[in-house]
Amino acid sequence: MSGDAPSRRDFLTYSGAAIAGITLGEAGRRWLARADERAAGWRDRGVETWATSVCRECPSGCGLRVRLVDDVPVTIEGNPLCPIARGRLCAKGMATIESYFDPDRLVGPAHRIARGGPPRWEPVPWKDAIALAADRLKRAAGTTDGIVAIAAAERGPEAEAWTRFWRAAGARVAWTPLATADRLRPSLRRLTGADADPIFHVEHATYVLSFGAPLAEDWLSGVWTQRSFGRLRRGSGSSRGRLVHIDGRRSPTARKADEWLAVPPDRQTALAYGIASVLFRENRIDRDRLAPMAGNLATFEHQLVTYYTPDNVAIETGVPVVAILRLARELVATPRPLVIVDASAADGLADAVFSLNALVGAIDRAGGLFGKADDQAPEREDATVVLRAIADGHLRPSVLVFGDSSALRVLGGPNHPEMLAERVPFVISCSPYVDEAAAIADVILPVDLPLESWQAMVPAAALGVDVVPVSKPVIARRLDTRDKGALLHSLGVAVGGAAEQACDWQSSEELVRKELKRLAGLRRGTPYVTMYETEWMQQLESGGWWASAADSDAAFAERVLAAGGWVDPFFDASYLGEALRAGRGLEFPLPEVLAPAQSAARVSGAASPVGAATSADSAFPIALIAFQPSVIAIIGNPNQPSLFELLGQPDSVPWSIWVELGSEEAKRWGISDRSRVRLISAHDSVEAVAVHVDGLPSGMAALSIVPGAQTAGRWSRLIGKDARRLWGTESPVRACAVRITRV
């Protein structure tokens, strides 16, 4: 380091004891500012440049344009050529730049000084950090549960390299399930037999019945969906698409809907099948169309009509019989109905939603449901299940590796990450932030930030066509972090054997250049171009024509890198129909039996599905459901002040978690709007801001979850305790019984 580099004493002064010496700190920021000043001294000041990059704050892969002044990023905006977002970004995309300037970023590799007690690390040179990690990996290879390697469920060359490397190293690889379309693929396969990601054609629907799908927030592919939602509401001609939203809370989507029905997530399956049952009872389905392609139509009908009577469903869900009848009738009275579902919905609910789409004739129809063929999509082990097995002591790996921290942030992940450190002798984190994974790591191998990286990924399916966002570094690496591809290569060399042989790359740049070569060889698609040119290319390809974008592979690669990605706008809109004709046809998954006695008996409990209004335990009379605000970082940096400022929108509860309560009930308890309350469960208690919501049923409340707040830096620590602790070790996917008191 130069003489201006921050001293260890500076770090200790500014960074706090727990992360002393390994984060940038205030002194580090001053040092970087001085370095910028010096760098600007030998060139013209105020030189402005623009570069394209890719947002990696979620798997959608929206394109970025970065404005740099003297090579320092000062503004981020959307890339208008990106076919996913067309120049727009969500709040998380806009906040990307904050990660670059985060004073609590890791400055380089570090290792934990001692286990037990408050976490303390010290900086360590890269070669020592790699040697330490490699030594533990080699020793773990022969043990019973060996190595477990975790990463976010992304696709593309980087994700494939990660899988190849860790499988070769003998690891069990698991992936964080993210709320993307591929998560719904098993349900679509159960119904149609086709291996495809569902594509919901929201913008051309005339009526959308949403089971918890956060259309106006962050559904499947955030910005793309919001654009589709805007077009649905604008409508074509005089018809404005109608939205009926079913949700356990009055979310931003519920507020924007024409109608909101408050039904907890675990009751929504019954409502979906109740609506389907009415369609059969009132003879509102096209049996002539469905019977030849659906072998078990009669059995399905019998099951629904017998058990999902409107009366049973009304008891189960709290939705009046007249409303169930009306929803079914509305669904078939409109030209292009579509039923959509939250990607993290339980399998039963997703099955019910796809079945409804089949019943109303929405498959392969404009404004309906399409399939994007994907035979190659890997089956991926669920990281939340694996981590829970480790936390419970059922799985005992010797080394646990985190590619990122998303598995510790999603609702289904372990509520107490520190238990993993107690169970696993050695934990490796590759995060560039002091986040939940780094907080339990024995060695931290921080990778470059996305703006500093070569990137090529396959985003979550949303728009049906093939897209590969691609970028090279927009800014030079500023801290002692490492390129992810190069990190795997270094580990491979140190571990040796199959792991080394698996690394047929030396850096992420090599992975990206291979991908560019592959794309050039496909002889279809184009580097990102304007909307007009994209549509022109679509017409050409539909007619069997294709125009090459460049004379050579090298020129093609440069065009793709400059534009920010590659797209093939051709889309086969008849894929599902073809698959049904060629395969086994429709097979409706049969719902569970639903009996009124069973419905009436269901009451709340910490580990069981919760009744809408009553609780068996008077000490904890409220059924609390958890949700994650769309502005919290699941992937990436959780320490972003502008996102904390947006918490609670549109009610605005900045810098705090909040609990939504029915207005009438809150008044009865003497809890005023925006007052602080304490939520108490059998396991723990947390403070939150109370927000009154009209229409929320009695006995229910909804709590925002902002995970990882205690570890990720100075701003995130202000949010307070991770509220998942109310659930003990149970998953917050289910409701929890609590009581609420004034503070």
Ligand code: SF4
């Ligand atoms: S939707 Fe995802 S990829 Fe797009 S801007 Fe938002 S966080 Fe970034």
